[in-house]
């Protein structure tokens with residue numbers, strides 16, 4: 001599909017924003033600046049952006065523990081996200097949730113989620129709303145979440161109710177320390193989804209265009225009233241499962257190899273410059289702007305207001 | 321006696337019991353790690369380091385890495401335990417009990433009674449729990465309050481390495497289901513551990529410190545907080561009688577009542593929110609059975625009725641602390657009947 005220059009630059013900017021956001025967090029976490037468990041999305045940018053570039057604020061997504069990329073791609077405010085991760089009271093969720101629970105209903109982002117497999121059923125409910133709005137609901141899940149009973153139930157219910165729900169399985173080949181080859185009994189997530197009675201396809205998760213084109217087809221299909229669909233995206237995660245993971249399950253040289261050969265940002269740049277769709281200098285300009293945005297976000301987050309003990313009992317129905 | 325961390329005690333006790341009884345199996349997510357991955361099996365040995373080396377020693381039929389499927393983990397462990405195996409299931413974070421509650425509550429807890437006493441289900445469900453890591457609302461919770469409320473489950477909460485050994489050995493050899501709760505913040509705690517076979521029967525509190533003024537009841541991470549507070553209070557001449565209850569079900573009522581009858585004051589420290597909790601249950605017990613001994617109202621130091629918040633400042637405001645315990649104790653000591 002032919003994208004305008006603006007659309008291409010926008011997609012690149014989104015992917016680059018995710019990448020630099022995560023790379024910067026990796027460094028800041030090593031300095032001990034950030035509390036809690038953080039799961040970085042770097043490496044999988046083409047998945048989130050290839051999906052979300054089709055969506056508007058009344059299309060819904062629900063995310064996972066590895067949610068920063070989905071949040072940025074769906075339009076959550078990067079400054080407020082950074083403040084949330086730093087635990088500021090000005091964060092997107094007032095410092096109550098942190099990295100694993102970033103949500104913004106105003107942009108149709110129903111939350112990152114700390115419970116593996118919890119998202120898909122909620123996406124079915126958002127699919128009921130989406131059906132009446134003429135929009136779609138997207139459940140992002142990993143290869144690990146694909147094995148959770150809740151995911152099975154959600155897929156079946158979406159089929160039975162013929163809902164416009166798209167189950168996006170980002171297959172980064174690991175669930176924590178366990179390989180997909182061990183834990184997913186079906187031949188593939190596509191085969192499994194198809195067995196539930198839905199249209200199921202695969203795309204190349206390190207190629208933005210592959211994801212983007214496949215998603216156009218699935219969204220049109222779902223909006224036409226055909227019921228749900230599923231897509232399996234072959235992709236890579238560039239960091240550990242969480243920050244601090246020793247990654248002993250990786251093969252020798254694996255990280256260097258995937259960063260060299262399977263980097264969706266490099267792939268995008270090569271593709272658009274070789275096809276003369278964009279100039280390298282235009283992309284370089286985006287790189288500088290994004291780096292500046294992330295610098296500002298971290299700078300502001302470090303200085304942002306901290307929560308006070310009284311804030312513990314904000315947003316409760318009743319306090320004891 | 322050896323000096324060990326709780327995490328190593330858990331691992332070594334499982335090792336000893338697997339060596340002793342070849343019916344014993346273990347299931348959980350990443351308890352081996354690296355299965356189906358280029359780095360190969362036993363990449364991790366459990367994310368808490370509580371099963372390292374066990375796969376290599378006992379093999380994949382006994383140390384079973386599972387997909388992310390908590391319902392099936394508990395169901396499978398229960399099915400194996402009903403049919404001649406003995407099982408240990410690990411739920412990586414106690415918070416994930418939500419995913420497998422039916423298997424625990426409606427299945428495992430009820431088999432013996434519902435089947436007319438004809439079955440046994442030798443199953444230990446190990447669950448790391450608790451706050452203190454800024455791990456946010458879904459990875460920081462305690463669950464003892466509601467498993468204690470379920471008939472058919474024994475509930476264990478060790479706070480020292482020696483207790484972890486004695487209680488886990490008892491849990492594994494027990495013919496009934498046991499919920500074994502390991503506080504995440506205590507895994508690194510070191511202490512002396514008896515060598516050889518060491519069993520602590522359930523239902524016996526540990527007397528942590530002796531004192532005549534206030535009885536303090538605690539479990540898990542709260543025990544250390546209470547000890548810290550008691551040391552401060554001792555400087556002001558206030559003596560604390562701290563009981564680490566160790567098992568919430570069965571409960572050592574006798575030790576609790578004996579202590580309160582002596583001190584006349586009760587302070588309960590609990591990591592659960594304050595409504596319908598273990599603390600309220602203990603409070604009711606003492607109000608019913610030792611009312612006449614009380615010189616002051618029973619007090620509880622607990623988090624507020626809210627989820628566990630993420631930010632550092634919020635989580636520490638949420639949790640009980642030694643300072644909050646001291647404040648409560650001072651309040652109890654200064655109470656005068658009006």
Ligand SMILES: Cc1ncc(C[n+]2csc(CCOP(=O)(O)OP(=O)(O)O)c2C)c(N)n1
Pocket residue numbers: 064065066114115116117141142143144145146172174175176241349388390412416419
């Ligand atoms: C119900 C539940 N079980 C286990 C976990 C612990 N956990 C967090 S992420 C994860 C692996 C998820 O793998 P996958 O779905 O492939 O996502 P990825 O991490 O690869 O993005 C596990 C086991 C959890 N958070 N929730």
Ligand SMILES: [Mg+2]
Pocket residue numbers: 142143144170171172173174175176
């Ligand atoms: Mg994965």
